[in-house]
Amino acid sequence: MKKNIIILSSVIGLAMLSVVGCKPKNTSNATSADAAQKVYVAPGKYDEIYNFVSGGFSGQMSVYGIPSGRLLRVIPVFSQDPEKGWGYSEETKPMMNTSHGFTPWDDLHHVQLSKTNGEVDGRWVFGNANNTPRVARIDLSTFRTQEIIELPNSGGNHSSPFITENTEYVVAGTRFSVPMDDANGDVPINTYKENFKGTLSFISVGKEDGKMDIAFQIECPGVNFDLSRAGKGVSHGWFFFSCYNTEQANSLLEVNASQKDKDFVMAVNWKKAEEYLKAGKAKKQAVRYAHNTYSEKTHSATSEIKTEVLVLSAKELKDICYFIPCPKSPHGCDVSPTGEFIVASGKLAAVIPVFSFDNIQKAIAAKSYDGEFDGIPVIKYESALQGEVKKPGLGPLHTEFDDNGNAYTSMFVSSEVVKWSLKDLKVLDRAPTFYSIGHLCVVGGDTKKPTGKYLIAYNKITKDRYLPTGPELSQSAQLFDISGDKMKLLLDFPTIGEPHYAQACLASLIKDKSVKMFKIEENSHPYVAKGEKETKVVREGNKVHVYMTAIRSHLSPDNIEGIKMGDEVYFHVTNLEQDWDVPHGFAIKGAANAELLIMPGETQTLKWIPTKVGISPMYCTDFCSALHQEMQGYVRVSPASSKVPISFSLGAK
Amino acid sequence: MKKIFVILTFASILYACGGGESKSESKTEESIEATTEGTAANANPDYDPKRGEGKFTAETVKIGATIDATMVTEGEKIQSVKCSACHKLTDEKLVGPGWAGVTKRRNPEWIMNFITNPDPMIDKDPVVQASLELCLVRMPNQSLTDDDARHLLEFMRKNDGVK
Numbered sequence: 001m002k003k004n005i006i007i008l009s010s011v012i013g014l015a016m017l018s019v020v021g022c023k024p025k026n027t028s029n030a031t032s033a034d035a036a037q038k039v040y041v042a043p044g045k046y047d048e049i050y051n052f053v054s055g056g057f058s059g060q061m062s063v064y065g066i067p068s069g070r071l072l073r074v075i076p077v078f079s080q081d082p083e084k085g086w087g088y089s090e091e092t093k094p095m096m097n098t099s100h101g102f103t104p105w106d107d108l109h110h111v112q113l114s115k116t117n118g119e120v121d122g123r124w125v126f127g128n129a130n131n132t133p134r135v136a137r138i139d140l141s142t143f144r145t146q147e148i149i150e151l152p153n154s155g156g157n158h159s160s161p162f163i164t165e166n167t168e169y170v171v172a173g174t175r176f177s178v179p180m181d182d183a184n185g186d187v188p189i190n191t192y193k194e195n196f197k198g199t200l201s202f203i204s205v206g207k208e209d210g211k212m213d214i215a216f217q218i219e220c221p222g223v224n225f226d227l228s229r230a231g232k233g234v235s236h237g238w239f240f241f242s243c244y245n246t247e248q249a250n251s252l253l254e255v256n257a258s259q260k261d262k263d264f265v266m267a268v269n270w271k272k273a274e275e276y277l278k279a280g281k282a283k284k285q286a287v288r289y290a291h292n293t294y295s296e297k298t299h300s301a302t303s304e305i306k307t308e309v310l311v312l313s314a315k316e317l318k319d320i321c322y323f324i325p326c327p328k329s330p331h332g333c334d335v336s337p338t339g340e341f342i343v344a345s346g347k348l349a350a351v352i353p354v355f356s357f358d359n360i361q362k363a364i365a366a367k368s369y370d371g372e373f374d375g376i377p378v379i380k381y382e383s384a385l386q387g388e389v390k391k392p393g394l395g396p397l398h399t400e401f402d403d404n405g406n407a408y409t410s411m412f413v414s415s416e417v418v419k420w421s422l423k424d425l426k427v428l429d430r431a432p433t434f435y436s437i438g439h440l441c442v443v444g445g446d447t448k449k450p451t452g453k454y455l456i457a458y459n460k461i462t463k464d465r466y467l468p469t470g471p472e473l474s475q476s477a478q479l480f481d482i483s484g485d486k487m488k489l490l491l492d493f494p495t496i497g498e499p500h501y502a503q504a505c506l507a508s509l510i511k512d513k514s515v516k517m518f519k520i521e522e523n524s525h526p527y528v529a530k531g532e533k534e535t536k537v538v539r540e541g542n543k544v545h546v547y548m549t550a551i552r553s554h555l556s557p558d559n560i561e562g563i564k565m566g567d568e569v570y571f572h573v574t575n576l577e578q579d580w581d582v583p584h585g586f587a588i589k590g591a592a593n594a595e596l597l598i599m600p601g602e603t604q605t606l607k608w609i610p611t612k613v614g615i616s617p618m619y620c621t622d623f624c625s626a627l628h629q630e631m632q633g634y635v636r637v638s639p640a641s642s643k644v645p646i647s648f649s650l651g652a653k
Numbered sequence: 654m655k656k657i658f659v660i661l662t663f664a665s666i667l668y669a670c671g672g673g674e675s676k677s678e679s680k681t682e683e684s685i686e687a688t689t690e691g692t693a694a695n696a697n698p699d700y701d702p703k704r705g706e707g708k709f710t711a712e713t714v715k716i717g718a719t720i721d722a723t724m725v726t727e728g729e730k731i732q733s734v735k736c737s738a739c740h741k742l743t744d745e746k747l748v749g750p751g752w753a754g755v756t757k758r759r760n761p762e763w764i765m766n767f768i769t770n771p772d773p774m775i776d777k778d779p780v781v782q783a784s785l786e787l788c789l790v791r792m793p794n795q796s797l798t799d800d801d802a803r804h805l806l807e808f809m810r811k812n813d814g815v816k
Contacts (some may be wrong), residue, residue: 556738
């Protein structure tokens with residue numbers, strides 16, 4: 001055992017050395033002379049491409065312009081964001097609700113743009129919460145998180161949120177297998193093999209409104225589900241998941257989950273699963289999970305706890321799931337544009353196996369099996385295989401595709417992108433990355449019609465790429481031009497959090513439908529004030545509701561008296577502006593949460609519990625006009641026993 | 654060096670010409686109009702200060718001899734939500750000028766163009782520019798529909814005493 005560890009650590013040590021060793025002596029040589037011209041977007045001009053990048057442990061999603069690498073926006077998703085009041089305002093707090101209560105942080109790893117006919121349709125982008133398993137849907141007309149659904153029977157939502165070619169389903173495979181939610185989970189950890197299960201969740205997506213619902217789950221043997229991709233074209237109706245830890249280890253996975261020569265890719269016939277569901281073969285299971293939705297009409301979120309899920313058993317319903325052996329802990333599991341090939345990358349393997357969908361179908365028909373794993377048939381490796389990419393590099397992780405029949409695989413250990421041909425599986429080109437690439441993204445690289453042109457590498461190690469900023473460095477993305485035979489490095493740009501997967505699409509699919517403001521007439525918030533005539537302060541016991549408006553450049557009312565110690569004050573602020581890019585902010589001294597940032601036509605609420613008798617100033621935080629510094633007011637707080645009546649005013653002399 | 658000096662001098666003359674005329678804070682809108690009308694044609698030769706800039710013309714805006722009560726009711730609703738925070742119905746300035754007398758000073762199509770298309774007019778219209786020097790807040794585009802604008806005009810007419 002100890003010896004194993006020593007050997008492993010020396011392997012890792014050597015690999016690290018070779019990473020450093022690979023670094024060219026003069027890294028500026030790596031870029032071509034015309035790189036600057038290719039990434040220059042003149043002031044006032046738009047980028048050609050939107051790049052949606054996961055924020056990793058920031059819990060958020062960021063939006064970059066390509067080719068400039070300019071950060072355009074950070075969309076708050078799973079983590080509170082005081083800058084935007086996300087998760088702090090009364091309206092957005094329910095978005096953070098889970099079966100565990102208020103959950104203000106998560107780890108967002110993967111993004112998926114919605115698709116129609118296997119192509120990006122520019123409607124929504126999905127993101128996964130890795131820690132407390134959830135999937136979020138972000139609307140691309142508002143760039144806001146509109147819906148978050150929690151996943152029961154899941155221990156870590158990594159293999160997610162991958163989608164089918166018409167966004168019929170968003171899929172989520174659990175990374176950690178755990179006892180099912182309705183079983184007694186209070187069991188010894190070393191009973192993994194008996195008690196721990198893996199589940200795959202199929203979340204249906206409303207065709208028009210995008211509304212998510214867990215259609216069904218498939219209960220599978222306890223392994224780690226890592227990544228997944230939907231079949232497309234010829235393989236539409238199937239889903240492919242990479243699995244590791246088929247050793248079913250529950251400790252020191254670094255060693256114990258790397259024992260076998262081969263783990264698995266799991267092929268799932270989801271059309272078949274749908275048939276079983278229709279035929280009533282699913283079991284109803286009692287669970288608890290939160291489903292949170294945000295309405296742009298009430299400008300408020302609601303959270304509902306759901307208590308039931310339908311579960312299909314992969315073991316009992318034989319022809320849904322099939323295992324395919326795959327060398328050494330497969331990570332990426334990517335499907336070629338035509339849907340014919342499934343590229344699996346064993347992160348500890350020296351080859352990249354390419355499986356053929358046609359061969360998989362033939363093997364199933366001929367029952368060309370190598371026995372079973374926990375009741376699931378295991379297809380013979382050779383029967384499913386199309387071929388192997390030989391000597392691609394070290395540590396293959398993820399593969400995306402261009403529009404010329406080429407594949408691009410990220411190599412973590414040898415820190416490079418390797419371009420190879422889908423036709424003959426021959427390596428065509430290599431480009432070093434700085435340093436240790438994780439995911440990569442080709443524009444439209446997982447669709448039926450990749451745009452090609454650019455590839456972006458998301459690197460795990462930054463080291464000397466930017467000016468030092470202490471021990472913590474922002475992580476580095478790198479843009480490559482892939483329009484020619486040779487990949488050309490164009491640009492480094494820093495990112496937020498830790499980017500994992502990212503997707504990119506032409507800006508023309510999204511930019512023209514961007515919402516500029518919310519119509520005040522359509523605002524149905526229960527505490528809206530449509531005009532200053534409707535502003536007021538209402539006491540209900542110890543709760544005080546302030547119906548407030550904001551317009552350049554005053555708050556109405558701006559003098560409030562009669563607030564007493566022990567009160568809970570709710571400032572419901574309606575932004576009366578009806579023009580693009582005129583948000584107002586709201587803050588009050590001593591607030592134990594954050595500011596509000598209110599878009600034109602919106603109402604948002606800040607809860608404030610005064611802690612001191614006296615005068616508390618409040619003001620607009622977002623520079624709105626030449627008289628922004630005048631946009632302020634006062635709240636008088638009196639002792640609990642005070643007889644000062646509620647009063648409010650604006651412009652009283 | 655000499656050239657730069659010449660350019661600088663020229664620029665400062667231009668600046669003085671543009672801003673010099675309407676400094677006094679006590680000026681009413683009428684007096685602003687009187688002093689700036691002559692220069693308008695020179696600054697923006699294509700701009701018609703009587704009509705403003707936008708989709709409405711004297712031909713397309715139909716005004717009745719008397720008030721349309723239904724339009725007034727609709728106009729009042731919009732005024733309450735989208736205008737009243739900054740404009741009083743008297744001649745007193747709040748954030749922007751009071752509305753009293755506006756339909757007597759301005760043509761109907763100018764009013765409708767300005768409230769539906771404020772940004773280009775703030776940049777071009779001499780009266781609006783002078784008003785901006787007093788108010789210091791650019792009138793926001795409140796995303797009014799064509800009907801909203803017509804209804805507001807009717808409300809303003811009633812406010813100015815049309816029966």
